[in-house]
Amino acid sequence: MRSGINGDRLWARLMAMAEIGATPEGGSCRQTLSDADEAGRALFLDWCAARRYQRRRDRIGNLFLRRAGGDAEAAPVLIGSHLDTQPTGGRFDGVLGVLAGLEVLETLDELAVETDRPIDLCVWTNEEGCRFQPAMMGSGVACGVLDMETVLAARDHGGTMLADEIARHGYDGEPLPQLADAACYIELHIEQGPILEAEGKTIGVVTGGQGIRWYEISVVGEESHAGPVPMALRKDPVPVLMHLIGLVQAIGHIDEDARCTVGRIELSPGAINVVPGRADMTVDLRHPDAAVLETMHRRFIDGLETLRRGHPDIDLQGRQIWHSPVVAFDDTLVRLVRESAAARSLPFRDIVSGAGHDAFNLARRVPTTMIFVPCRDGISHNPREYATPADVTAGANVLLDVVCALTCGDR
Ligand SMILES: [Zn+2]
Structure with a gap:
């Protein structure tokens, strides 16, 4: 039997995270660098606290949790997504990629797997871009797509400057964002469109972005x-x-x-x-x-x-x-996603991302791909956003397989 992540634990955490900044309609509002966003990160770090993951932050507020590997000098495999939401956000957009990433690290711990290289779980700041523009900011600065000084001057509708929020949360003393020589990046996300659900597919093998x-x-x-x-x-x-x-x-x-x-x-x-x-x-x-x-x-x-x-x-x-520009994901990583879905007998199809993601920035620097799972009626950025426990677990298991293939020498 293939080993898998703990689907019950992942689902419980998705629901618990949604209580931070909960909205009356059943969604979440954790706009970037707000108190609710920080509270969400604090809850996430509480879950990580029992493990000995090395924690690192940078000056834009990106957060990295490293699970050590056999060769500490080897370029890490990056996984992750974002915890910030739209003002009328749902429970899965971004959160899934982060919490499934934590599941991958903990599952490797529980299976006592020593990987041959480190794995970094990334929580990118301000993916949504609703409070401060542009979107995909933390990954953009880390990948050299956006300029740090320019984004620090961004202001929200109330006139608050991003630099002041960075200082208020204590990120201003951290090192400048940079993507040290990473091996690759893989992000699990809900599709945010109707295709997978309509075709009865569980896994979207994301080949790139429009x-x-x-x-x-x-x-x-x-x-x-x-x-x-x-x-x-x-x-x-x-x-x-x-x-x-x-x-x-x-x-x-x-x-x-x-x-x-x-x-x-x-x-x-x-x-x-x-x-x-x-x-x-x-x-x-x-x-x-x-x-x-x-x-x-x-x-x-x-x-x-x-x-x-x-x-x-x-x-x-x-x-x-x-x-x-058009984003093309890495052929080898795309193949690993496809192979995992097939091996687990999960219905899958190739798909192109219609929405922007942090992975688009990462793709400019390192081999990158994404894994999609269906979301009900294709709805996201909405309290009605929903993915089933079975699909969420399936997506996290594919992420686990790809990370194992890249770090356990069984490629
Ligand atoms: Zn997202």
């Missing part, structure tokens, strides 16, 4: 009265907006992996009897293939240009405000 491009578009015409001005004499941005929406929808159907979203539309002045003078909208384009995303980008930019030429009375402006 590339993302964001745009802001403004369409400026001229305000006029809805009654007296004939249609032909208006400078109305709405017909242009209509073509733009059609363009985005057409690009979204370039193939079945494409995702195109018009997330915000604002008309001003926004009165029932006024032809708007201005329309603003946002566009989000995503695709797992960099070349296809580039094609989508070109079609969008060319479409904007065509519309601009066709409507000389209207001032149409568009600019890209963000580009997150």
Whole structure:
């Protein structure tokens, strides 16, 4: 029989962690560097206290628990995720990866396994990005994707500076974040989408992450009265907006992996009897293939240009405000996830992550992959977020197998 983690203990801890910052709807609110976030970390450290894991923190508040291996000098295998949540967060997003990571370490202890290298369990600061932007901050700084001084100046809605919260919790005296020569990184997470549940799969073998491009578009015409001005004499941005929406929808159907979203539309002045003078909208384009995303980008930019030429009375402006490149996970690690799922007779399929994760930052520095488990109705960032005890246990067991394959010399 294959050994496995203690599913009851993992589930009990997931439910206990959810009580920290519990919301009336049954979810959790532990926004980063809040008192609730710190209380969640304290509970996590209480659970670790009985073990002799070496504890380390850094100046952005990232937390690392090391289980020693035979060769103390060997590059560690990293596992983990985040404990912070959205204001209306659920019980599994991020928390699962951290607490399953602790299960892996404790299971190795209980089986008296000596690994050939250390294993570091990472708790990344501010993955969610709801209180301080940008998201995936702790891993971003550690991986050199974000600049420490810049993020320290970030402020929340109340005007509190991140640097002050770092100091309040005592992280300011810790060393600067850095990713010492890690061997690899593996993160277990709920899918946050509907695919695994719909197909009856337990394990998502995550092969990478979608590339993302964001745009802001403004369409400026001229305000006029809805009654007296004939249609032909208006400078109305709405017909242009209509073509733009059609363009985005057409690009979204370039193939079945494409995702195109018009997330915000604002008309001003926004009165029932006024032809708007201005329309603003946002566009989000995503695709797992960099070349296809580039094609989508070109079609969008060319479409904007065509519309601009066709409507000389209207001032149409568009600019890209963000580009997150396509992420490809490590082939060897992806294969280990697949092999574990098959060996445990768990239904699995390859999947691309539609949401951003700390693993995306890690992938720029070290071989990385993720393991997904289904979440009910594909819902997350919501108190209704739910994964079954069986799926949670299955995901943690796959994480255990991959870590063993990487550290127990039976690769
Ligand atoms: Zn997450």
